[in-house]
Amino acid sequence: MTAPLRAMILAVSPEGVIGLHGAIPWRHPGDLRRFARVTRGATVIMGRRTWESMRGRPLPHRRNLVVTSRAIEGVETFPGLALAMAASEGPVWLIGGRAIYEEGMGSCDLIDVTYVPDHVDHPDAVRAPAIDPAQWDEGPLVQHEDEPGLTRRVYTRKAPREA
Template sequence: MGLRGAIVAMSPERVIGQHGGLPWHYPADLKRFKRLTLGATIIMGRHTWESIGSRPLPGRRNVVVTSKQLTEVACFASIDDALATCIGDVWFIGGAQLYAEALAHCDLIDVTLVPDRVDGDEVVFFPELNPEQWQAGPLQTFSDDKRLSRQRYWRRAGT
């Protein structure tokens, strides 16, 4: 088994989505997401699958954790069942419910911090990280979009 990570873009308030989609659009973040996930398995929940148009992202093995059976993609009832079929690197790509369960399986979390403030209804959040479990790496500004920053969190030894 290779790397197991979560990859997420979030606001300062940990917002990751609204109304079933991303409440922002940053090409530099999408480019980074593609670069990091190409060639890997990406695991997502059904709502994330629907938010990307119910079509597999090319160049990656797409897996959906859901109780429903979908014909266009590999489906599993649990994260454990999905991981049992994985070889190589695995990225959990959302949404909120999947992240909450998947963090226990992750070695690292790759975060893009967007400057947007998101208000209103149907807002979903990334789980709060326990600093006793996760060590924050340095905050770095994107070279191709100064509005964005990135930060990695590594699981602390023994947690």
């Protein structure tokens, strides 16, 4: 039996930025549409700051899990990523932010990256972790199907993931 998908999905600026001041510093509705389509029906796992950026509204049609040391009302919380992963059934998408991407990279099979053209040059910007070419096969750069002007790429793991 094939193990269920464990993957991460992110959008990055040309500088590798994913966030600024608790938000995503660009707006590309087509990418949000694709994000919703790709993650629909799955479990999504996020860090507490990413949860806060959603203003207390869980993403619909998905099981929302938040990794945090705090107690938060209205959503399932876990004190660590491994515990959130262990509580998940079926496909899982890690949806940010940096802390979650960094820790989760070892336990994912696939990284789905959208490239936006918006430049973000700010000392407070949150950057995506590097994707190690020794660990990941880089798929082709393709045009984003929902948003003209964006591109995207899928990385797949070279060696079997950690348990």
